[in-house]
Amino acid sequence: xxxxxxxxxxxxxxxxxxxxxxxxxxxxxxxxxxxxxxxxxxxxxxxxxxxxxxxxxxxxxxxxxxxxxxxxxxxxxxxxxxxxxxxxxxxxxxxxxxxxxxxxxxxxxxxxxxxxxxxxxxxxxxxxxxxxxxxxxxxxxxxxxxxxxxxxxxxxxxxxxxxxxxxxxxxxxxxxxxxxxxxxxxxxxxxxxxxxxxxxxxxxxxxxxxxxxxxxxxxxxxxxxxxxxxxxxxxxxxxxxxxxxxxxxxxxxxxxxxxxxxxxxxxxxxxxxxxxxxxxxxxxxxxxxxxxxxx
Amino acid sequence: xxxxxxxxxxxxxxxxxxxxxxxxxxxxxxxxxxxxxxxxxxxxxxxxxxxxxxxxxxxxxxxxxxxxxxxxxxxxxxxxxxxxxxxxxxxxxxxxxxxxxxxxxxxxxxxxxxxxxxxxxxxxxxxxxxxxxxxxxxxxxxxxxxxxxxxxxxxxxxxxxxxxxxxxxxxxxxxxxxxxxxxxxxxxxxxxxxxxxxxxxxxxxxxxxxxxxxxxxxxxxxx
Ligand SMILES: Nc1ncnc2c1ncn2[C@@H]1O[C@H](COP(=O)(O)OP(=O)(O)OP(=O)(O)O)[C@@H](O)[C@H]1O
Ligand SMILES: [Mg+2]
Numbered sequence: 001x002x003x004x005x006x007x008x009x010x011x012x013x014x015x016x017x018x019x020x021x022x023x024x025x026x027x028x029x030x031x032x033x034x035x036x037x038x039x040x041x042x043x044x045x046x047x048x049x050x051x052x053x054x055x056x057x058x059x060x061x062x063x064x065x066x067x068x069x070x071x072x073x074x075x076x077x078x079x080x081x082x083x084x085x086x087x088x089x090x091x092x093x094x095x096x097x098x099x100x101x102x103x104x105x106x107x108x109x110x111x112x113x114x115x116x117x118x119x120x121x122x123x124x125x126x127x128x129x130x131x132x133x134x135x136x137x138x139x140x141x142x143x144x145x146x147x148x149x150x151x152x153x154x155x156x157x158x159x160x161x162x163x164x165x166x167x168x169x170x171x172x173x174x175x176x177x178x179x180x181x182x183x184x185x186x187x188x189x190x191x192x193x194x195x196x197x198x199x200x201x202x203x204x205x206x207x208x209x210x211x212x213x214x215x216x217x218x219x220x221x222x223x224x225x226x227x228x229x230x231x232x233x234x235x236x237x238x239x240x241x242x243x244x245x246x247x248x249x250x251x252x253x254x255x256x257x258x259x260x261x262x263x264x265x266x267x268x269x270x271x272x273x274x275x276x277x278x279x280x281x282x283x284x285x286x287x288x289x290x291x292x293x294x295x
Numbered sequence: 296x297x298x299x300x301x302x303x304x305x306x307x308x309x310x311x312x313x314x315x316x317x318x319x320x321x322x323x324x325x326x327x328x329x330x331x332x333x334x335x336x337x338x339x340x341x342x343x344x345x346x347x348x349x350x351x352x353x354x355x356x357x358x359x360x361x362x363x364x365x366x367x368x369x370x371x372x373x374x375x376x377x378x379x380x381x382x383x384x385x386x387x388x389x390x391x392x393x394x395x396x397x398x399x400x401x402x403x404x405x406x407x408x409x410x411x412x413x414x415x416x417x418x419x420x421x422x423x424x425x426x427x428x429x430x431x432x433x434x435x436x437x438x439x440x441x442x443x444x445x446x447x448x449x450x451x452x453x454x455x456x457x458x459x460x461x462x463x464x465x466x467x468x469x470x471x472x473x474x475x476x477x478x479x480x481x482x483x484x485x486x487x488x489x490x491x492x493x494x495x496x497x498x499x500x501x502x503x504x505x506x507x508x509x510x511x512x513x514x515x516x517x518x
Contacts, residue, residue: 053423055419055422055423082427082428086425086427087425089422089423089424089425090424090425092423093423094420094423096416096419096420098416100414100416100417100419100420101420102417102420102435102439103439103517104438104439104517113424113426113434113435114424114425114426117426117427117430117434118424118425118426118427118430146516146517148517162424163423163424166424166425
């Protein structure tokens with residue numbers, strides 16, 4: 001494992017019962033790299049990133065996160081010790097589709113809880129850090145509010161602060177904007193963009209193709225039980241090489257093209273580099289895909 | 296009419312001190328029984344949620360057996376049955392054991408449901424942050440479960456208060472026993488049992504209101 005690899009998957013197979021969700025998935029994520037994971041609904045994108053922080057176990061292969069190694073349950077290794085599991089998870093920040101803020105705690109306490117309980121920070125230290133994070137994300141004026149009093153966009157930004165408060169080495173995002181009203185998507189994407197600019201290593205499951213193209217270094221297309229295609233974001237999104245990736249991207253564009261207007265539909269999927277690929281349609285079509293993904 | 300009312304009030308007044316001493320014993324039995332039920336119920340709920348099958352089986356068998364037995368039978372078992380085996384319990388201790396054992400079975404189910412009812416994403420968020428099992432439970436799951444547990448538990452509390460009156464059968468001088476005694480001496484069972492009923496009702500309403508207030512406060516604070 002080369003020194004700047006933060007996350008590495010090697011031959012990972014995941015099953016739910018007898019059903020194989022994906023098999024032989026290998027992937028390296030380098031420091032400060034932004035990886036976008038795309039693919040059809042049910043392909044196993046969420047499951048893939050949840051294996052990285054062990055919210056899901058997996059059967060075969062190995063996942064390495066910095067110095068930590070997790071083997072598949074059928075690799076014949078002793079299971080991860082509880083302390084090691086916790087240490088692994090403190091290296092990884094996760095942002096969920098449904099925010100999952102703690103409803104009984106104020107915004108401030110949501111951000112402070114883990115640093116206090118896991119890292120043993122004092123109340124004052126944790127509060128100072130939370131304050132700083134909330135300021136960065138433009139929510140310090142809402143610090144005493146409770147999650148229910150916030151908009152979805154605000155909740156998701158707090159959830160990002162909560163994860164950042166643990167000072168993770170890598171951030172996982174599982175469709176962070178797909179539960180949001182269209183007008184709230186931008187503020188969350190802006191927060192993620194800022195992390196990317198600051199050099200955070202990130203793995204982002206998303207249906208926001210424009211955004212993926214903008215901030216991702218690498219795009220991974222998950223489909224049909226594995227990685228269908230993987231490569232530099234602009235290449236994969238504009239000129240996919242495999243039939244599977246091509247047909248997925250075509251469907252995404254055709255569906256949304258049909259909704260956004262005749263000229264988008266007429267451009268035959270529109271991912272050829274000559275016509276600007278994904279750059280011309282407005283952001284709205286990708287949100288429609290997100291809304292579809294909700295069901 | 297007024298004369299009658301005055302005489303009832305007079306009668307109530309003269310028995311009120313005795314009823315109040317009975318009320319203290321009723322509250323004592325209720326409080327002790329509730330305490331045992333909460334602790335034992337929480338342990339049983341922990342068993343039910345355990346990953347160890349043996350513990351889950353123990354809890355399930357306990358709950359299924361105990362809740363199908365009338366509280367009065369449990370009370371007689373504790374008072375007479377255990378006595379026969381050489382373990383003599385006082386009336387209050389027997390009542391505590393019987394109420395505690397019975398209501399533990401009901402609270403166990405309420406507690407388990409409350410904990411399981413907390414959205415799965417909450418546990419996942421706690422796990423993803425690296426919170427351990429203990430702080431994840433204490434800081435994230437429990438505070439949310441409490442609000443789900445409180446209303447049905449308050450209901451059961453009213454049942455414990457009412458079932459505490461069963462101790463009249465084993466000679467404990469609780470509120471029920473005092474009203475029974477008073478009705479026998481005065482030959483005014485209607486007046487005396489109405490008074491007892493009113494006191495039971497007041498006891499429940501005061502406690503339920505206090506819990507309800509607290510719950511509302513918590514809910515309001517959380518937005
Ligand atoms: N806990 C589970 N038990 C059994 N099957 C599951 C479980 N979680 C997910 N699955 C199945 O695994 C497959 C992959 O699910 P996953 O949520 O990873 O897909 P996804 O690519 O994230 O889809 P979406 O875009 O809809 O979020 C789906 O078919 C799903 O039904
Ligand atoms: Mg998903």
